[in-house]
Amino acid sequence: MELTPVLRSEWLKIRTLRSLPGALLALFAATVAFSAIAGVSDASDPGFDPLFASLSGVIPGQIAAVSFGAVAVSSEFHQGALRLSLAAVPRRGRWFAAKAAVIAVPAFLVGLVTALAALLAARAGLGPAAVGLSTGEQVRGVVGCGLYLMLMALFAAGIAALLRSGVATLSLLVPFILVVSFVIGDATGTVADFLPDKAGQLVLRETYDGTLGPWSGLAVTALWTAAALLAGAWRLRRRDA
Template sequence: MPFAPVLHSEWLKIRTLRSLLAGLAAVVVVTAAFSAIAGLDASSDEDFDPLFSAFFGVSFGQIAAITFGAQAVSSEFQGGALRVSLAAVPHRGRWFAAKATAIGVPALAVGLVTGFVSLAVGKAVLGDRGSGLSWGEGLRGVVGCGIYLALMALFAAGLTALLRSGVATLSILIPFLLIVSFVVGGMSGTVADFLPDKAGQVVLHETAEGFLGPWTGLAVTGVWAGAALVAGAWSVRRRDA
C-alpha cells in the first residue's frame, strides 16, 4: 500500500478519537492559562525574562502534548488493534512512519496556534513589562513553541512504541518533566542543558544561557525524539503484534 492512504487512515484514527482531540485542545488551553498566571506573578527585577514569562505555560502544556503522542500509539496495543493495522499494512516501517507523521503534523499545527495564543495572552497580561519584546523574539518564540511541542509529542510516541504502554511512558515522562526539570532548571552550563525539555525550551528565553542556543537546543530535543522514534520503529518491526 502506498504511503498516502496509510497516512490518511492513521489521520482518521486520530481525528475520530475524542480523547486525542481533547488532548490537542488541552495543549492550547493549559499553556495559555499558565502563561497568564505567570504574567500576573512576574517580577520586575533585572533577571526578569518577558519572553519566557509569555511562554511559561509551555512547561505545563507539554504534558498534554506528550499525553497526545502516547495515547495515539498506545491505542494500537489495546484489543489487538495493532494486528489489524499490520494486516492492512504489512510493511511495518511504512505504517510506523505514517503513524509518526499523523502525530507530528497536527502537534506542530496546534503548537504554532498555542505559540500565538500564549504570546498574545502573555503580552496582554504583562502590559508595560512586555513592551521590550521585539517582533523577531516573539516570532522565534511562536515557531520554537510549535516545533518543541511537536518534538515532545513524537518523543512520547516513540517511547510508547518501545514500551508498548502509554501508562508506562507517562509514568516516566510526567515526573521527569515536573520534578527533575524544575530541580535542574537553574543548572546552566552543565550536562543538564542537554535534557530534552531543558534544551528545547532555550528557544523560549530572551537570552540563551549555558552551552546551547535557541536552535541548537531544539536540535538536541530533535535528537532525543529521533532516537525514541528509531527505538519505537525497531520494537514494532522486531516484536510480535
C-alpha cells in the first residue's frame, strides 16, 4: 500500500470532524487573547521576559493543541471505528504514521500563525518594554512556538493511542500541564526542567539559565513525544483491534 492515499484519507478525517478544526481555531483564539492580555500587564518586574510575556498565551492555549492531538486519535477508539480503519489500511505502522503526519502538519502551521499573531498583539500592548527584542529572538520564538505546539499535539496523540481513550489522555495531560508544571514551575535547576512542557517552553524565552537552552529544550520535548508515539504505535501493533 502506498502512503499517499492513506495520508489523503487521514487528512479528510481531520477535516470532516468538526471538533478538530474547532480545536485549532481555539488554539489560535485562546493563545492570541491571553498574549494580548499579557501585553498590557505590568512590565516593571526585573525578571520580566518580553518574549515569554508575548507568547505566554501558549500556556493555556496549548490545551487546545493537546486536545487536537488526543481527539484525532481517540475518535478511532470509539465503537468499532478502529476496526473499520484498519480493515481499510491493514498496515498498522503505516496507518499510524499517516495519522501522526496529519496531526503534525496542521498543528505546526496553525501554531506558527498563532505565535506570530500573539507576538504582534502582545507587542502592541507592551510598547517600549518590547523594543529590546531582536529579530532573531522573535523568529526563534515564533518558529519554536509552532514546533512546541506540534510536539505537544503529537505527545497527546501518542498517549491517546497508548491509553486508547481521549478522556483518559486529557484527564492525565491537562492537569499535568496546568497544575504539576505550574506548581513546580519556577523551581529551575531541578528535574522539572526536563518535563515535556517545561523543557520545550524554553524556546519561548528571551533569556534562560540552567542546563537546557531553547533548542536543546525543544529536543527534550521531541524525545518525550517520540517516546509517546512509539509506545502508542507499539500498543496499536500488538493488540487485537
